[in-house]
Amino acid sequence: MGLWDAMKGSRREGSDRGGGAVPEARLEANVSGRVQGVGFRYWTMGVAREHGLVGYAENLPDGSVEVVAEGSRDGVESLLSALSSGDTAGSVSGLDHSFTDPTGEFSDFGVR
DSSP: OOHHHHHHHHHHHTTOSGGGOOOOEEEEEEEEEEOSSSSHHHHHHHHHHHTTOEEEEEEOTTSOEEEEEEEOHHHHHHHHHHHTSSOSSSEEEEEEEEEEOOOOOOSSEEEO
């Protein structure tokens, strides 16, 4: 097996998530406000899973929550829209985000 075949094989093996598709997009977001101790990470996980996304939501020492999600472009845009909707657990007062290239490192969406 050549290098190219090995790379293709590892990509297929690493893409065993919701439908087996390689992620199209990655959202990295920092959410501030009253987002710790109110179920915000679990709410985010529910929304992400509804859209077939993988990644995580994690409390940060400064009181914000980091959200990293990969999946379809529509899925990550839907998650971003939900995060800024005003209908979240807790209360979001700030949302910094960027779209970057997906890494394919996740197999599900979890809470850290």
